[in-house]
Amino acid sequence: MLAQIEGSKAIAEAVARCRPEVVCAYPISPQTHIIEAIGVKVKSGELAPCEFINVESEFAAMSVSIGASAAGARAYTATASQGLLFMLEAVYSAAGLGLPIVMTLANRAIGAPINIWNDHSDAMAARDTGWILLFAESNQDAVDLHVQAFKLAETLSVPVMVCMDGFILTHAVEGVDLPDQENVDAFLPPYVPRQVLDPDQPVSIGAMVGPEAFEEVKYLAHLRQLDALALIPRIATEFSESFNRDAGGLVRGYRMEDAETVVIAMGSVLGTLKDAIDLRREAREKIGALGITTFRPFPEAAVADALRSATRLVVLEKAVNPGGRGVLASDVALSVPRSPLSSVIAGLGGRPITRASLEAMLARAASGDLPAVTFLDLDEAAVAAERARLADVT
Amino acid sequence: MDTPFAITLPVGTSRANHTGSWRVERPVYVDRLPPCNNACPAGENIQGWLYAAESGDYESAWRTLIEDNPLPAIMGRVCFHPCETTCNRVRVDEAVGINAVERFLGDTAIAHGWSLPGPGADTGTHVLVVGSGPAGLSATYHLRRLGHRVTLVDGAAQLGGMMRYGIPAYRLPRAVLDAEIARIIDLGVEVKLNHRVDDVEAERVEGHFDAVFLAVGAQIGRRVSVPAGDSSRIIDAVNFLHAVADDDPPLLGRRVVVYGGGDTAFDAARTAKRLGATDAVIVYRRNREKMPASAEEFEQALGEGVTMRWLSTVSSFEGDRLMVEKMALNADGFPEPTGEFEELDADALLLALGQDTDLSLLEGHPEVTIDHGVVQVAPSMMTGLAGVFAGGDATPADRTATVAVGHGKRAARGIDDYLNGRKTILPPKHDLAAFENLNTWYYADAPRTRRPELEKVRRQGTFDEVIQGLTEENALFEARRCMSCGNCFECDNCFGVCPDNAVVKLENNRYEFNYDFCKGCAICVAECPCGAIQMVPEKI
Amino acid sequence: MTRRPIRFYQVGSFAVGNRLLEDEERTVQSDAKRTNSIDSGHRACQGCGEALGARYALDAAMRATNGQLAVVNATGCLEVFSTPYPETSWRIAWLHSLFGNAPAVATGVAAAMRVKGRDVRVIGQAGDGGTVDIGFGALSGMFERNDDVLFICYDNEGYMNTGVQRSAATPPAARTATTEVVGPHPGNVFGQGKDLPRIAMAHDVSYVATATVADLHDLEAKVDKAMSLHGARYLHILVPCPLGWGSASSDTIHLARLAAESGLFPVFEAEHGVVTSVTPIRRRVRVEEYLRRQKRYAHLFATEPATDVIARLQAMADANVARYHLVNDETANSDLEA
Structure with a gap:
């Protein structure tokens, strides 16, 4: 469905069609329009079942997402700039725990001096977190990358950040082909967690790992990223077959x-x-x-x-x-x-x-x-x- | 579940880590000797029978009690309960009313007709028991349980000794006395009443007895010389109480003076009151602190109108004028004459100055040691004469019914050892469960239940029992006040407070330590209410 | 009122169990089949109050929720000693992310359970550092949103895992590695610190309570009450730390008891910001009796006792007694039932 639409709203549409179950919102420019638009969808009942949670900080936004994801829910949030830095500890934690959270990063400069406009400094801070970082060239690209991001994240149990330029994309109105719900549903199956917090099958998630195994844990994460290099083109191909346009890839x-x-x-x-x-x-x-x-x-x-x-x-x-x-x-x-x-x-x-x-x-x-x-x-x-x-x- | 390496772990895995290796001391469960048990002259397992009573299982409680003492209904009335004096609960609020619960159990047993356990398998040996007071009855019971045949003889017309002839009925109703005696006789005992033994050895040979237990008591009132115009009005309190028990009380008049400060003096004064005396005055040469009579008896007597004349001795009794000399305590606490005199009006003087024992039946046996008027005995209770044992008031000890019951039990075991050719070895006592071993925080504050007293007016003219028993509800409450000193009572504290879950609760509601995990923190010891756990060093 | 009535038995209501009570009236801890949420083999110090407090609270919560419970744990002693790879002591669904985010993670878990339509209840837990300091923002957020989480603080009054440093829950005069016994005012200063139960009450959450490991019945009743409610709830449990307090390992429960009985740690509960009941002091003690048993206060009892400092601490206890009405005339037998 082709629409003339603001980038942020297009992302909200795409994310909603991915049926996230928990969405955390903490406002920071230029990410605000995304979560505002999702909030409307949840509050109106258009996106259900979904818990939309106004948190008190980005640190909480990522932390709530961690809890939700660990308990088996598809979790999404969005942030930018200082927000990413404020949540950075939790960003590492999400990756370390192998939780397939998807987050939009509306790229923005990092202060001081404080500056709300676009550059990629924030994403560079997440460079070594163990997240997959995808960069969108256009709003169409951003929409399509989000749909792929959930699939990629959940296939690998690795969180994915979709980076799109703040204001330049988030606030730009242009024609975007929004994916139909049924196509998204066919492309993106429900989330089946590899590990889940469940009293019926109790496990301890997030153990303390000492020198005897920490390097192996990190090496396994490294290999997982190499797996991603193989999987990303396959998902792009699959996407292209499902949606009749190219997006994603390496x-x-x-x-x-x-x-x-x-x-x-x-x-x-x-x-x-x-x-x-x-x-x-x-x-x-x-x-x-x-x-x-x-x-x-x-x-x-x-x-x-x-x-x-x-x-x-x-x-x-x-x-x-x-x-x-x-x-x-x-x-x-x-x-x-x-x-x-x-x-x-x-x-x-x-x-x-x-x-x-x-x-x-x-x-x-x-x-x-x-x-x-x-x-x-x-x-x-x-x-x-x-x-x-x-x-x-x- | 397909879980990621290392960061997600399956439950139960920490049990591979045996933290017991950290320990330098280990807790162990112990049984310490409760102070009540330690103090009981009859050697009752008081904590044990209270434990059973706490659950409402009174028959089981009674059966535990009579393992040691076959006379709980009697002891529940006449015992001076040293158990309560030493009870650790005194330091929390008040002592547990052990005596009252004992009586409740005894009365309940009589009411339900519970019988004593039957006699043991016949050993073929035959024991003569001389005297049917508490020592004699206790020995008879324990000897029958051990399978020995018993012939019980007594010089009086009825069984019971001083329990019948010394303790007034308002303290010990005769129905209760008769019921508990009958239960023992029902075990199969040959009884000979009005049978005085003059020569123990002759009696033994004649009856082919394998052993003898002498429980002849101390029934001779001690006399002092009181110048008197009419000596018939000076009566031994012992004889007086005996005559009352035989339902043949002497006429005393309205004004009665009792001379003495023991329980017999009070029994006599209170009995005199009941027989119609308007004045009953006890003359005692020392003061309240020095007086041997029990506090309860004293309080009850005062409540009944008995009056006291402290620090006084009787010097003469002429006409209806009784002259007393005032005394003063010297630096050592002994009374000394002051030369000051006073007159009292009196119709009769009852002497309650202590009792002596008649040991003429042991004459002609130099191997028997008699010292200060009593027979010396070994720990087995055997006298110097082989096979002849003695106990109760005739031997050196406090002259109480409970001591006598204890002697009877110990003598029965001594006799059993003797007849089986064994040396008597007294079992070692456990460490005492001191107050400091307890954690009394856990005991809810609860006042002691009071035994209701008969209204004072009613008790003045009758021999109805003064102290009433506990209701079942009160008895249960009182039993549950027991702190079970030194003995586990399954409160689950050790099981609950262990930070390492290293205490295992067993099927029988007892516990054991899992030393694989116990780190030796000793919280279980600190939080055991009753002091039944102690730390011992690990062998390193 | 949540407090259970005092029942007079051989040991009354204060011991863990009682053979004379029906099973359903006994504590969870007296049950041989209790969950043992935190199992043997954990690496807590000897006599650890936190290990004990966590088992008390979580076993009670497991019973209250019929086993449908998930727990989120902040970084700290409790996390470190319970889950060193390859061994976990937890027998329940348990998640650890970071030091300062346990309340938010718990919110996320609760949201997931709700969206999944599962009736699984959520507890977040942390030590005092993770609660009153680094996790405070997240906790306050969880409170104000009224998320369906019971948050439990196991308060041992300092950063014990990192070597006994001061937290905002460290009491005045206490020695820690960052409030050393040097200078004119040795130990922690007066006039600082957070009273988190009262801060929680100010959020108007449905339930706030304090408890100690010394009164299991009280603690379990409060967990039961908390789990009977929804929305944000807070339970603050005092858990003595032999390492950080310099106390005998056997003294852990005793010290918790003295903290309450002195008035220094008021035990109460509140609903929607209003105190609804207090656990009265049974046998009031002077603060010295509590302080003397801990090396962190040893400097108060040197050759020249610091009577002025002790008096200030006593005044704090007295103020608590007055504020919460911790002493009443019938304290000893107030709820006594034969």
Whole structure:
């Protein structure tokens, strides 16, 4: 069913069709419209049976989800930015306990300075939590990734975070093909937990594990992530067969057929990037893009395979690793160790990444004078002034 | 359930971890000797029969009681209950009314016609018991239970000794006395009344007795020389009470003075009151603290109008004028004459200055030691004369019916050992269950049930029983006040308070420790209400 | 009133069991077939009050719910000593996530059970640190939402698992590793700390009660009462800690009793923010009797006893006695039934 709809509301529709049984809500921009819309569905009885719980913090949101999931309910919540950091301890706990919770992360910058606009800094904090992190390029993509996320999570007993750019996607109204309920039901069977808190079959979930087994537990989690790398494309294929469109998977290439220069990126910036690449292609530049859909586990083999003929790599990302190159850049570099790579940091705190800026950056890349690390569209004067002020102390 | 490795664990797995290895001391269940049992001259298992009574099983309680003492209805009336004096409950609120419950059980047994356990298999041996007071009856009972034949002889016309001829009926109704004596005689006892034994050895040879138990009592009133115009008005209290028991009371007049401070003095004064005396004055040479009579008897006597003249001795009795000299206690607590005199009006003087025993039947046997007027005996109760045993008031001990009952039991066992060629070995006593061993928190505060007293007016003119028995409800309540010192009574505390679930509750409602898991914290010891657990070091 | 009537038996109502009572009138703990929610082999210290308190409360809850119970446990001693891989001591459905989130996790479990249509009741539990400090936000949230969870705090007055540090439940003057016996005011300071039962009452939840491991009948009655109600409920159980309090392992129950009998730990229950009954003091004791048996207060009884500090602690006990009316004239026999 095609609809002109705000991204958040589209996510709410998609999540509701996945029949979550417990949904926790704690407001943080730009995630609020998602949980508000689900709340209406629960309160009106449209989504039932479902417990919608207004909690007192993100920490509680994830904790309630942990309890619900451990007791056998399909649990969903959404957060962003500081909220993710506040719940981070519980985010690790959910993964460690193998609970297939699905959470939307409406990507937003991390303070200080406080900033409510989009970048990917928050997701980077969840990089090593043991969650699967999927990045949506568009609202259609976000909708489809959520449907796949539940299946992926429950098949593996691993929680899944679907990342979508705050405001840029969450608040954008565009045409989205919402999956029909019966198709979702056919695609996503009811949740059958691998372990469940049940007085009729009592077990102790969440034991203390000492040095004698902790490494094995973590190694098994590592292997589970490798299993995910195999399962994600299969679920994407299955989805495509059920819904007649492509979504998900590990990576997605754009005009990669003979690309010498490849720009690697995640999220909504891929849309602008593709426009820029189209323009560069018109100028006969052999350039393409590689979108990373599955950021965690990082699909090293798929990335290496996609980039096997590229000679120049540019990683464009909305997160910073102060003093180093970008986080995604590091992951890509590990996947293709011998390729020259430029790390471009852009769009922090909601700064627009314009096609013009990208084109200029790509031109520099083509001419080989893009530095190892670039912050795109800097206000050089402001930087220079502050550096001058600090000169005395450094 | 398909559970993930390590983070999810199946129930019951911790039992593989035997925490008992942490322990340096282990708890063990013990039976400590309750102070009541320890104090009972008859050696009753008081805690044991109270335990049975607590559940309302009075017959079982009575049967436990009569293992040691066949006269509970009598003892429940006349015993001075040292058990209650030592009862640990005194330090919580008041002693358990053991004596009252004993009487309740005794009376209930009489009312229901419960019989004593039958005699043991006949041993073919024959024992002569001389004297049918509490010692003689007790020995008879225990000897019959052991299978020995018994001939019981008494110089009086009826059985019972001082229980009949010394204790007034208002303290011990004759129906009760007769019922408990009859039950013993029903075990098959040859009885010879009005039969005085003058020479024990001659009696033994003549009757072919294999052993003899002497329980001849102390029935001779001690005399003092009181200058008197008419000595017929000076009467031994013992003889007086005997005559009353024979329903042939002497005429005393309206004003009666009793000289003495023991229970006999009070029995005499109270009896005199009942026979019509308007004044009954007890003259005693020392003070209240030094007086041997029981507190209960004293209180009851005062309640009946008996008056006291403390620190006084009788110096003469001329006409109806009785002269007393006032005394003063010296530094050692002994009374000394002061030279001050007073006159009392009196129609009769009853002497209650103690009793002596008639041991003429032992004359001519130098191996028998008689000291201070009583026969010396071994722990088996045997005198210096082989096969001749003695007990009760004729032997050195407190002269109470309960002591006599205990002697009878011990002598019966001594005789049994003697007849079987065994040396008598007294069983070792358990450690005493001291108050400090208890955790009295667990005992609900509950006042002692009082035995109702006959209205004072009614008791002045009659020999009706003064102290009434407990109702069943009260007896049950009183029994349940027992703290079961030193003996498990299945309160489940050890089972409940163990943080390691290392106490196992058994089918029989008793417990055992599971030393695989007991860490030796000793909470069970601290929280055992009755002190029936103790810690002992582990062997390391 | 939840308190059971005092029945006078050989040992009256205060012992665990009583052979003279019908089975259904006895405590859960006297039943040879009790759940033993936390089983033998756990690694709690000798004489652990928390292990005991947890078994008392959860066994009672298991009976009250006919076994349909799930328990969420915060990090802490109780969690660490009960579930070291590969052994668990729990015989019930049990879940542990984090130190500060047990109330929220319990909310989630309750929500799942409700949405699944299962009549499974939920208990969240933590030590005092997990309750009054790090878990306080989650607990307050659970309370105000009136989630269908009974939360039990096993209060041993400090962070014992990490080596006896101060919590907001540590009483004044008590020595902990972070309130050492140094300086002009040794031990924990006066005028701080949280009274969580009263805070819980301020949330207007249906039921708040305090109890100790020294009065099993009272504790079980309160668990029964709590499980008969729905919505958020709170039970605060004092569980002495031989390690942290510096007391004899055999003294655990005795100390809990003295805490209550001195008035320092008032035992009461409240419904919807109103105190509905108190467990009266039977044999009142001075606070010294309680304090002296614990090394954490040893500095109060040095060569020069700290009479001023002891007097302040006595004043706290007296204030509790006054606030909750813990002493009445007929305390000893108030509910006595023959």
